[in-house]
Amino acid sequence: MEPGAGVGEKFFIVVRGKSRKGFCRGCVGRVQAELQPGELTGLLYGSRDSNAGSPKSGGTVRREDTYPLTRHQAQLLLFVSSASKRLELLCNPQLFAAVCEVSSGDLVLVKHKKGHLPAVVKNLMQIGKKEDKGDLQIGRKEDKDYLHLIGFQVEFVDSDPNLSSKKPPPLALFSASDIIQVVPSYSVPPDLQRKEVQSGSLNRTGVKHLNPTPNTEAPPRQVRKSRTRQSIQSRRSSTPLEVGSMVEVVSNSGLTVYGVVQWLGVPEGKTDKWSGIELEYDVKGCSDGTCGGQRYFTCKGGRALFVPAKKCKPDGRFVCTSPEKKNLNPDDAPPVPPFEESEEDAPPIPESEALSLLVGRMKGIQGHINSCYLDATLLSLFSTSVTLDNICRRSADAEKPVTCTLRKIVNRLRRQGFVPAESVMNFRKELGCDTFRTEEKDPEEFITVLFQNVLCMEPLLKLRSGQETCQGAYTFQIFLEKDQMGPMPTVQQLLDTSCLSGDLKFEETPSCLMVQMPRFGNKYKMFSHIIPSTELDITDLLYNSPRECFICGHLAEYECLQCLPDRKLQPGRIKQYCSTCNAQVHTHPSRQGHTAKALVVPADAASDSPVRRHTMQLFAVLCIQTSHYVSFVKCGPDTHSWLFFDSMADRCGDDHRGYSIPVIRACPELGDFLSRPEEELACSNPSQAPELVCRLLCDSYMFLYQNPAAPILTPNQQES
Template sequence: MTTAVIPTSPPPAQGDGNFYYILTDEFPYGSKLFQAGHMCFISERSYMHFISSDTAPKSHLRVTMLQDNSTVTVSVEVLQPLKDREPGFLLAIGNQRERLNCFLERQGLEAAMEAKLGQQVVVNPDLQHFPGIIRYIGRITQATWSPLSPTFFGVELQGDGESRGHSDGSFHGIEYFKCRQNCGIFLPFNKIQFVPGLDSDRMKQEPKPDATRVDPVKVGDAVGFYLDEILTKGLAVGVYKEGNQWFVRVCSEEEGTTDSFRDIPMDSVVKEGLLSPVFEPVGCPGFQKELTRERSQNGDEWESGHPSLDVNSLVQIPLDKGNQVSGTIRWVGNLPKTTHKMAGVELDEDKGITDGEWQGVRYFQCPPKRGIFVKLQSCQPDMRFQCSSSPSLDSSSFNELDSPQVLDNCPPLRDHEAVHILKGQMRGIQGHCNSCYMDVALFSLFSCTSVLDSMLFKPPPMSDRNVQKILRDEIVTPLRRSGFVTAQSVMRLRQQLTEKGQCSSFTTSEKDPEEFLNLIMHHVLGIEPLLRLQSRGRKEQDCYCYQIFMDKQEDLVVPNVQQLVERSFLSSDLKLVEIPSCFIIQMPRFGKEYKMFSKIIPSLELDITDLLLDSPRECSVCGDVATQECSECFKDRTFAMTGLKQYCNSCCRQVHSHYQRKAHRPTKLHVPDEFPGTSQLGSQRVPREKMELFAVLCIETSHYVSFVKYGPEKENWMFFDSMADRHGAETGYNIPTVTLCPEVAKYLELPVAVLAMEQPRDMEGVAKRLFCDAYMYMYQSKKMALYK
């Protein structure tokens, strides 16, 4: 491992003459432990003096922590420089882990850097989304000892957000902007979604109510407009005048994201409250006209409805080219003053206008804004999920399954956004014909992390670009944008892999995740190996997944992943040549039935410091820089069960002076020349290299499922099963489901002895699957992902 060195060219200084940094990993210093996400600074003068000094070690930098104004010496390996106004925006985020995530993922931070006064935004302070306008950008607090103040956004709430704020634009008696009482709010940028700014000439005029309009549209109003004679609903996020015509900027529901907008002439927009309550069955001529054109070619069959449709049938209701709504028929019959047979449909999304009641009579029950009444002849079987009974799944089976490809780059889903988009039935990746191994691997790697997004963008060989295009545009992007991927999209990828691989059964047979990952990463896309390993005195080995090999350990009843990895590396005499950005670990097991351990405890963090080759390590006894390692001490029960055993020269002599350990043969460690001992750094300790767990793949009776960590809190776990349920028999389709499983946190906090006594059948929810059926753990280093 190469030790980082301070660059000779300084990072950009702020206006106060300081250079600011963020810690990308936790860093111990004496009795203190600074978590990843903490921020620090050094003055420009001190920095330049430090660089010009010939005596100071350039692998460490002496900085002042913004947390408590303490001065510490920090390894440059855990420091990332901040530029421009980034320090102020990031400091406003109180949670260090969330702060680091925002820095690494960049999209929100860059939008905040470009934000301007008067810009339309959507804020989500309490898991609710309200429109607003930026009225202030700057500091609202000032620490007496800190050179930097956090930068907040002052937002005037509009529409449904009015009276949901906390001020009138003032904070602690100081006025920063003016608005009505409880219509103002101050937020960090991570609580804001930035609407693309309107042109400056559009911003010059505020809309004035027209005396000829009964109800002018205002920002925040729920509105509807016709697009190719089809009624579309959305939220008004901006109103402006261009020339002599007024326009409304609408975030339309059909787009499925708050980042897509349409500019509609105000004359073509109507407030939701003015929409006809009988729009669904007979009140929308454009809607029915489109259906009539579409169905008139199909003969009399559609007059009474599709012969296979009845209550509980899953249906689609086409609108215009490519636009449609989907749901489940809950009622079929005749409504007053209608001549056609009608269907009451519960929609999959809040795009209806009823809860199952029509003109004061209840026909079925569903959540508000989920119900709709349409002619039965307007419904057709939901072809998104229909699968051929043939296991070969001929391409003609999916002719109507094609979903539009989304060609832009969508970031991974995190926190509340992940819950909003991914949770529920028909969410995740739809399974079909033994595809669960691939479904869970793709969901785990791409839903809530970007650690392997290089697979989507790094140019592959010309002959394999179609594989990358399918993976990026038909699987990952739809998953992150709408939360669902059809079985047909995955089947196209499987067909491509069958052509590229040595095996002709990728479209039909059961496989294992590592077989799929090795094929697509190495043989098809040709990305660099995730792991570089070396055994003592031997040539380096490259691989993408690491299989734990070990003998049965009688002293390990309920091991954790940290213990298993350390013992496997020790028994194979292996070291990591460099810190991996992604570490995929297969648990010790034989086939799919035999498990070496009845339970395995997930290690939320994997400490790989002592697994690195030629990296500084810490003495297990005194904390000084270690110079010798003893593999025989690792097995000594006198010492802790976790952690390889290495010592400084003094402690090594003392430990091995005991008669039971005199026969041990310690081996010498290589200490980088750039890394000094404790005597030179005072209380400086060896920095720990840790990776965080982001997904676990599990298997039971040949079926794979996965757990994904979608946020920083201990309860932020979701469970994915691509074949959780099924509709119909042989000619039916699988229903993928994503559920939240906060109960996992309860068991992770139990003492090992208590967890060992837990009966799997008595464990709450799906926790049993995580602890008893783990097959593959996935860890990431966000710091290293910046470079790979």
Template structure:
């Protein structure tokens, strides 16, 4: 189910994360952990490391996760002790040490040691201080692991249908769909955003940085990739911390948009390097399509709208990005510039990257000029406005183009030299990895389950079903989408242009094409050439 670890950043594999430290090898002030007699662990009432438990601390119930089980009392070798990482701090708790011995590493005042028989696996899925008792009734007692270390993205081997079904993905709760669909798209089947999980902290980070990163990595992404299920209380921990660490309010209760979540998590809390660097001097984590509506475009593609937006804004990408998040031209939850938009499976970014070599639209040789006034006159798309010198002169000898103002293209020397290895200028592409959609304030996503043209697609809804009413809980679901490539193909587009009433479309096709809110792209495994 898991792919190779080759794609995990090397610094992530080499860095020693706090939550991975189970010995005191880096701390001379504490002794080594006692060896465990594994025969003692055979009768532990199904409790094990990673089990979510309830314990009494000073006669008050506390919730947490077992991090270690073994013998501490050498006078009573049959007595098993559990080292528990509490969900909330307690003044008598430690950072993972007991009697000068380190058993695991956690935040100060969150480690509690108690007799294993006093631990009780709880019946409610929520286990932390961010919920009151009424909230706890909204969750079912479904195991949700806490997994340390690195876990590669899910790899689909064989039939996707076996992997799909209910209780798959991230469980929704309290208007969390904006976050559930975004996280599922970013991490389930791709490592495009994995640097967010592994950057070591620095002096400029906020106090919540390490805990936010740990929860994201160990309680959401790793369990999602290994078990294909994340309980909503894990996500609520993240939401609560983000309210403290960012300027976005209402993250735990209110309806939000994916870009607000990305601003809170990626920009303000994790302080990641911006995904996009623009020729205007601005940096960005996602790109909003700003375009004037073209009445001639009945069913535009993301490729057309992206090129139109860059042309009208007079900007380019400073460098080719490894990932690109594009927000569709719609505002609020109701206004849509176009009733349907076709996400582009393979996005050509050759003509929007500054200093990148381009080919002449006439002869196919290396272009040295660009004429924006020729857009739509000599062909389709931005590739139609690039010319070599002879073809530029010939095209602009026409009386309708004599007043055009072409500009000289700048080409980076390294890129110029690289073109000599090809008979034609290579194109640069990004592949579609996910589409986040919205309908009546509810976000869902279509996600590519792997890389390459043959990879299947699935539909994910964190609130697909519900058990119970006021005190019930939501049930997430993954559904295979075998027809996804057809709806994004030329053949599918040809059929869709003939459809006057979108209500006749299949449910998933309608949601994909009519409700697209955000498209996510990543660099394909191999450079593709036309």
């Protein structure tokens, strides 16, 4: 094609690739010519400053590294000052499309220094050079490529009523990236349809109102509104209500509020089903997740609303807006967020960033073709765990293709919060076994291959059976008889009983301990419910380590397996005794047949010195239900810092032409549940627990513990 021929007004944003001849990721440009080798030459626009609308000297960029824009979209993105924020908005196609259609009267939720605030859009503002009435600068030849920026002038919904008699404050101006949700004007409650507020003076050069909204090559808005109403009505009549559903509720004052269902059930004193909803912003009279003195979930104060479930309707802002979208072509997958690999490895995601980076749809690792076992395991091991961090960074052979692929997956997860299915499928191919590509595996099989073949790690566990030599392992499988435990045991009780029954001891405190629950296949579970132990004490499971007497606290010399389930001696706790207490305890008629085993006592151990406790901290749990794996991950030291991850929570299209939608949800109610004493948990009714808590208790498959005091060493470090 000849330069400039038939190009017209075409704009684009660079979404991937390294900086090349003036263009870099996130910059906006205008096409000047289309070249044969799949390259574009164009003009480059600056950032949000006084000259942002004036193009700079252009350059060349590959077509595949760009995303096409309309003029209106380019103007909106230019007013976003940060290139990374432009790309972040572009990677949320639903939101970006809604923001591009915003007009006066629409209700939006904007990012503000006070949090997320609801506001009504009053004007679309065109920012840039002034137009001289006598000689329009915009018409001059040298300014033919000038592009005005577009921002949104809004009035906050919850403005101070005491200011109503005073002069109204100037309207706030926001960019497209500041808007996080949009409600079309036809669905804004009547009490928010206030009279137009006169625009306050803005200290900007060349600001003018846009009315109506510029044409963005979309169908007329009135047509979209009528279709949307029909879509909302048909969708609302068939959408089931469940935990995680986005809903709207009309309050007693007539205002429609929006939020996410965090709890479903029958509250104490009620007979019908109610919903516990976490609202998008504070509402007077709402709680922090409690109702009638009972806690059902946990959220920020003033955000929890409890209403009968029948009053909830699907959030009308996120239903299909046209019949065409009902038949969404799965091949048109949402644009994958661009990612530029860095030479530096990303650190584990800190608690302060976990919610904003990870929580939501299309978050975590995208599942594909039976990959949930791998997705759940990778996210559990490498998203937030500090102890496991240097495994990925300092493996024995960092140049191996499979190790490099794993490193890219981990870095992308930590920097961007999302890993596309394509990356994981490449990793599955490189694992070296054909069955890893398409078949579902057990997590322990994958963990062994991951640590042994990919990361070249020595076994994480050193286990001694009796007086035999040590055997290495990467995970610990619980083996015991069902009658050895109560109906709802803790992980601590299961580990203690399994080790004593098999005469097993840990040679040393492991840096990571992954405990697999007693079950066979995907269906049979030895215990219907298992209580997680947030802290695992392995002091009494260490070989050749001092232990204290269960009775008097002095140095222990014997342990007794038969005393383990004794209801008079705190059942489930390991029983070890000094010589005196061992003789006294076993004089009881019910214990005279017991055979206590002598312990290996360190020669330098003092009989009256306190014993140092060795503990492990729970940081993740893998769960399985009907062959589908999900995970719970601790994202920080706070009790409530729990996340729930499902790599195949939703789907677009069918099994052959569609794609999975991974979802991560905050799960603070799990922290509330686990903070209760274990004795109280053992007497609780799991069916009355919140939905995700119940899922954890019923479907737990493997518990992952870490020892922050003992970082994992690589083979090179171990040799040195």
